[in-house]
Amino acid sequence: MRETQEQYENGKEERPLRGYLGALGVFGGMTGALALTGKLLGKRLPERFSLGDTVLLGIATHKASRLLAKDAVTSPLRAPFVRYEQPAGDAELNESVRGHGARHAVGELLTCPFCLAMWVATGLAAGMVFAPRFTRLASTVLTSVAAADALQLGYDALKQAAG
Known part of the structure; x- marks a missing residue:
């Protein structure tokens, strides 16, 4: 682990390994708490998710992740961890992560829709x-x-194509 940490520390940019480890710990703790709560409440896991539920949750996960990571309205949630850069178009923002350690790791999580999707x-x-x-x-x-x-993006594209 020490050799890996040194490789990360000697790289071109800082990688907050302890912050990432903390985020993994929080995620693991939360999923463990959910599992324990379910067991204590007698909740049973579904035998399977239907294809419809899987598609519904997949699209909802995509949208919620983008809303949390990129939307202007949710920027107050990210503000302690990021610096505003510029609009990104289509009601999204470009922000850069700030701080070190855990603050940096949380900033990366909050600005990455791919990272947030798991949560x-x-x-x-x-x-x-x-x-x-x-x-x-x-x-x-x-x-x-x-x-x-x-549909909004498609409509705009058709309008632009029509001139």
Whole structure:
């Protein structure tokens, strides 16, 4: 581990390994707490998720991750960990991570929709165990917003193509 840490420390940019380890610990702790809570409450995991639920949660995960990581309205949640750079178009922002250690690691997590997707998907999957009706409702809303976004972008592209 020490050799790996030295390789990271001698690289071109700082990699906050302890911060990443902390994030992994929080994720593991949260999933463990969810599993324990489910066991104590007598919740059973579904035998399987339907294809419809999988698609619904997949699109909802995509939209929620982008909303959290890139949307201007959610920028106050990211502000302690990032620096505003510029608009990124289509109601999204470009931000750069600031700080060191845990602050830097959290900033990377909060600005990366790919990184957030695991957290969001885990939350939605847990929601399907603890509150499936509410989770399907929230996921349907997020999926509808993603579909509306695609239609808005398609409409704009057609308008531009038409001149």
